[in-house]
Amino acid sequence: MIEYLVLLSCLGFLAFLVPGHHRKYAAIFGWTCIILALFTNLDYYFGENNLLYPLIAALSVPFLFITAKYLLKEDERALNLSRAAAVAFIIYAPFEYIPAAGDWLIGVVVGQIVWVLDMLHFSVSLADWNIIMRNNFRVEIILGCTGIQSIAIMLGVAAAVPTDTTQKVLAFLIIAPTIYFLNLLRNAFVIMAYTEQWFPYWPEVASNGEIGYESFFWAHNVIAELTALVILVIIAYGLFTIIPKLGSYADNLYQMYAGEIRKAFGKDR
Structure with missing residues (x-):
């Protein structure tokens, strides 16, 4: 499940890089999928006694709402943050999916x-x-x-x-x-x-x-x-x-x- 969510997130952020009115929605989709992936993996983190990522998952909920709010306003700060995520995915994706x-x-x-x-x-x-x-x-x-x-x-x-x-x-x-x-x-x-x-x-x-x-x-x-x-x-x-x-x-x-x-x-x- 997590692999599909990460892939969907990657596709969302890649779509964000394509000029058009859809960009803010593509970014929101990307952020939502990556945060869902964090929650999907909670059992693994707890099994490893790793509390850092569950904490990040908890903090990601208000992060998502705030980011989505400002993306809908096409705020440059949220758009630039999404661009950073998109670039990160471009670098990481070949090693994950090839x-x-x-x-x-x-x-x-x-x-x-x-x-x-x-x-x-x-x-x-x-x-x-x-x-x-x-x-x-x-x-x-x-x-x-x-x-x-x-x-x-x-x-x-x-x-x-x-x-x-x-x-x-x-x-x-x-x-x-x-x-x-x-x-x-x-x-x-x-x-x-x-x-x-x-x-x-x-x-x-x-x-x-x-x-x-x-x-x-x-x-x-x-x-x-x-x-x-x-x-x-x-x-x-x-x-x-x-x-x-x-x-x-x-x-x-x-x-x-x-x-x-x-x-x-x-x-x-």
């Missing part, structure tokens, strides 16, 4: 993770083409482990406002190589922590019933997720430096959502 492209990227990342671990004198073996194993613990590398989602999102953010060629090149360099390299280190850290059981703590919080899962939970769902969030904030700051208009746009976008939230709580007076 199996050969997605498998190629996963295979490249697996090889480079093994190389990083070898440089750290941490020996592993391959149980399958995308499964790294040590001490009978296995980690499957999927498309979500390649960093392509974060790269696509941040490149989409950079495309939210008009830029010149120099800004485009610098934005790409600060986003793609940085996220890709740090993602390799992230994967290596998670594999080392899980297979060596570095964090076997608080099973009442972290366990999902699998032996040793606690170390994976703390390494992947907590430490790696929080670190990635901090890194994305730093990259965003770098983008604001390279593209000053992006910083102004982010402030205007914040004012749009904050203003609506204040209205909802009667604090806009």
Whole structure:
């Protein structure tokens, strides 16, 4: 189900890029489908003891209503945000929907993770083409482990406002190589922590019933997720430096959502 919702969302945002009066409706359709996809996947997130994405899903409901309201008004802030989402989908979609492209990227990342671990004198073996194993613990590398989602999102953010060629090149360099390299280190850290059981703590919080899962939970769902969030904030700051208009746009976008939230709580007076 989630695959179809993501595909429909992608089609909606691609339709948004085609000039015409339909654009605002296409964007609303795209946002609605991607948010429905978040809710469809809640069971998986809870099964993994991952609370970040359920929180994002809850916050996405008011986000959708506010975004749709301003898209119907053809507000530039909401339109530019939808353009960012459309660009992100253009980058991500080939790897998601063309199996050969997605498998190629996963295979490249697996090889480079093994190389990083070898440089750290941490020996592993391959149980399958995308499964790294040590001490009978296995980690499957999927498309979500390649960093392509974060790269696509941040490149989409950079495309939210008009830029010149120099800004485009610098934005790409600060986003793609940085996220890709740090993602390799992230994967290596998670594999080392899980297979060596570095964090076997608080099973009442972290366990999902699998032996040793606690170390994976703390390494992947907590430490790696929080670190990635901090890194994305730093990259965003770098983008604001390279593209000053992006910083102004982010402030205007914040004012749009904050203003609506204040209205909802009667604090806009």
